[in-house]
Amino acid sequence: MAGSVLVAGVVNVQQTVPVDDFPIPYSPVRYLPHQLRVEASGVGLNVARTLQALGSPVVLATMTGADPAGALVRAELESLRLLGDGIVGTAHTPTSAVLVDKAGARQIHTDLKDVPDAVYPPELFARLLRGARLAVLSTIEFNRPLLAIAKSARVPIAVDVQTITGVEDDYSQPWLRAADILFCSAERLETEPNSFAATALARFPAQIVVIGLGPAGALLAVRDRPVRRVPAVAPFGVVDTTGAGDALFAGFLHSLLAGRDPNAAAERAVVVAGCAVGTPGAATRITDARVTDLLARSQ
Structure with a gap:
């Protein structure tokens, strides 16, 4: 696969705290030996390291x-x-605390510090785009002006608008209008996933829309093709759903760039996401060969 994928997004420090269930009953002290984790995470890093x-x-x-x-x-x-020329310094690093219950459900508390108001150098981003096969731009504020730079460079754009409510979402409009490949979660959609996908394909330039359906898998909508639902795969059970959407996104993009059909890419992506939920934290370090092996075993 000649050419790189340019991933622009947040990297933070994440503290993961296990809880018994939601809502959390009050207790002045909870002893959690060897259960608290501090690690680098964030959408940008999750997607980049999975790819x-x-x-x-x-x-x-x-x-x-x-x-x-x-x-x-x-x-x-x-x-x-991954510590290259694209890493720009700011005063403070974003942090988050993630509560994860015994079923793997998570609640994220995030502090982006001054990053939403920061400006990523446009000339640097334009230079990083040279030779890129794909630009993946998360919905952090500093990426908003970078969408036009990627468009001008004629580099295809992939976007995950995550827990969007619908196609009218004001904040997400620049990303919706720029994406060639559009991902989102069904978690907060105010319409049926099929309806959202159909409307998005009709209104925006995306050729592919993928919607994460959580334990129900994913919906794949490709322009001028029938919609398809791909069932979830969880080879190692469900431990922590943090970063599962990022893993689904990265898994699909990798397979697409490797020359696979969108249907095959979606099938492999749910395996990547399934491995993500089976391990604690957001780091998903699964190889393409391992995906092939797990997919063969599930058939």
Whole structure:
């Protein structure tokens, strides 16, 4: 696969806290030996490292602070060989706390610090786009002006608008109008997934719409083809659903870039997402060969 995938999005430091269930009953102290985790995470990193693990060359464009959290992030990026020219410094690093219950459901508390108001250097982004096969731009504010740069460079754009409510969502409009490949979650959709996909294909330029359906798998809608639902696969059970949507997104993009048909890409993507929910945290380090093996076993 010649050419890289340019991923632009947030990298944060995530603290994961296990809870018994939701809502959480009050207790002044909870002892959790060897159960609290601190790790680098965030949409940008989740997508980038999953793509990389699957075999897609990746360039990461993000911002990280000159603070202790930033040191942790930079150490992780260096270990993954993602600490490149696309990493821009800011004062503070985004952080999050994720509560995860025994069934794997999660509640995310996020603090983006000053990143939403920061400006990613447009000339740097334009330079990173050279030779890129695909630009993946998350819905963080600093990516808004970068959409036009990717369009001008004629690099295809993939977007995950995540927990969008519908096609009228004001904040998401620039991403909806720019995406060639559009992902979202059904979690907060105010219409049926089939209806959202049909409307999105009719109104926006996307040729492919994929909707994550949680335990029901994913919906695949390709322009001028019948809609298809792909059932979920969870080879190792469900431990933590944090980052499952990012894994689905990255798994699909990798397979598409590898030359697979969207149907095959969707089938492989639900396996990647299924492996993500079977491990704690948001890091999904599954190889393409392992996906092939797991897919063969499930048939």
